[in-house]
Amino acid sequence: MRLYIHDISSVSPQADFSEQLNASVENKLKVIETSYEGIPANALRRMGKAVKMSVGSALPLLKKADPLSGIIIGTANGGMEDCIKFMNQIIQFDEGLLTPANFVQSTPNGIAAQLGLSQKNNGYNITHVHRGLSFENAAIDAMMLLSEFPNNTYLLGAADEISTYNYNVDYLDGWYKKENVSNKELYNVDSPASIAGEGAVMLLVSADKKNALAEIKAIQTLHSEDVDYVMQELKTFLAKHLNGEMPEILITGENGDNRFLKFYESAENLMAEKTGVLRFKHMTGEYPTAASQAVSFACKVLQTNTFPQHSIKKKPAQSSFKTILIYNNYKGLQHSFMLVSNRFEN
């Protein structure tokens, strides 16, 4: 199966993966919203943040692209803010007369639907909502589609928003830090939980390697709380897809949660001496589809052979890169390995 990335657009808490690092506020890294050019003002008003981020980042790609064959989105929660706004109305007005706007906007398939609507696209349209593996499952779907229909082009994307209410639920559940921690100090604090993030990443993908920026060579997902099992699977994954070689760079989803550091450290220990280690969650914050930002980061590193100083955990031995491994885990249960490369094979 082949998945080549031809264009990327994203909305994130940072302007780019550059040396400049915007700071988190009260343990939240919120996106820098664009001016959303090209979206009619009345349509914009009706969109929740997740939809806005997604449409806002997809439109520049779609302007340049040939007509799409379909739209594949990963989002754990979709329009969570609207969802709980509607829930609040139900309780506060005791199931009285309610307006449907928040209900209609709360459905997680609203992102893919809105994109389909804006492009008048009758093709394949789907939303993967498998919590911390929503983006990875969307990417696997895209890989299967490109194997089934090798001449097609798809929009593959992921988005999740910080909503007040969802933050509260995850905070109570112990996923966000109790003490105030800046993203600039995220890896220096020895405590459980992380800081919240949000963002959208949109990719134009096809099975054609000509002029592609990069390829997602392989993806594997796992559900396990056993670090030894996960590492065994990672070894098998690398052996299968890299013929025993090691990637030049490992990007990990390390997120400042000391309960899951052992997973990332074990993955680092599996790598070769020459393999550099980069981190990205101090730029994006933690959220269910954050791994999509790692793919975007990997593409930038492959294109430019540079990365910001603040992302380095261990400097790579080489100065030009062809293969990057991304290892992410969400809440210590949902793991993914993704190989991103610009060394295209025949």
Added chain:
Amino acid sequence: MSRLDMLNSNFADKMPFGEVKISTEALKKKLHANEHGVTRTNLLALHALKEALQSGSLSNEELESSDTALIGASTVGGMCLADEMYKDANLNLGGSEYLSSYDFAAPTLYLQKRFKINGVVNTINTACSSSANAIMYGARLLNQGLAKRAIVGGVDSLSKFTINGFNSLQILSNQICKPFDENRKGLNLGEGAAFLILEKEEDCVGKKIYAELSGYCNSNDAFHPSSLSEQGDGPYFSMLGAIQSSGITLKDIDFINAHGTGTENNDTVEIAAMLRLFVNDVPDFASTKSNTGHTLGAAGAIEAVYSILNLNHQEVYAGLNFNTPIVSNGLSPVKAYEQKEIRHVLSNSFGFGGNCSSLIFSRV
């Protein structure tokens, strides 16, 4: 179809619901499900999955193998607990036991953990066509060699969230729904779950085979967030695509398990799309939603089971409560139970966001 007995809502006796008449506590006991934070949605899913595993005779070894996939679908997840979620989301208390149970993936992750399923695990949400897409996704995993067997299906439980949501859109009927009737007043909500086990033909030797999933297609109507286009582009393309992918012809479809929710918009558009595709030879069709209500994310999987029953028993079920054909098209659904030869059943599922999917089940 009856009043609500298991869920506390102002709507409990104002309209009929397709409610599963067993309390959440009784389900917990029956299923030995005493885990922390288990919700009614999880329990309905567990009940259906257990039945599927039993009739599919899947061993524990097969279940835990890395080539066994689990693809779930839900539009409500743990939001059946509206009051608890309201408190948690607004920090009203120190946090309930359900903090990890609200999202759409929660029922799938509950089943994954309980049965130690170790292959591809995924959850899909395309509103009311969610579990039709879960079935389609499982079949594609098999075709692409990413799984050897796929457990696919969906679940939703009745919830204040959906009851008030559909009520605010003014598409709930205060009588039992009348799909495809000129005087239909809207849909009724229901709850339930269904799971199917898919394997490739060559892996089914010596096993009971219920039916073949012979075609599928997903298409978007790209018209409006909560209603279908007049000409029914999405429904037309999903039905056409499913038939094309199965390699059969229009004439081979013996029965359509219609989406048929009983809303003004859906039923008119679904018939328009059938006429556009089949012209003068629209096959027999009916909706089972007058029996069950609309079970949202579970509907595609539950109706896949009905389609398979159509094939296994060579019979079709009546669309209940139907009296008067829609004036503009004059078509009537099947009005009485009937035994007849059924080779291929087309099952439709359409959802908000224009998410239309059609599946074809064939006799083996």
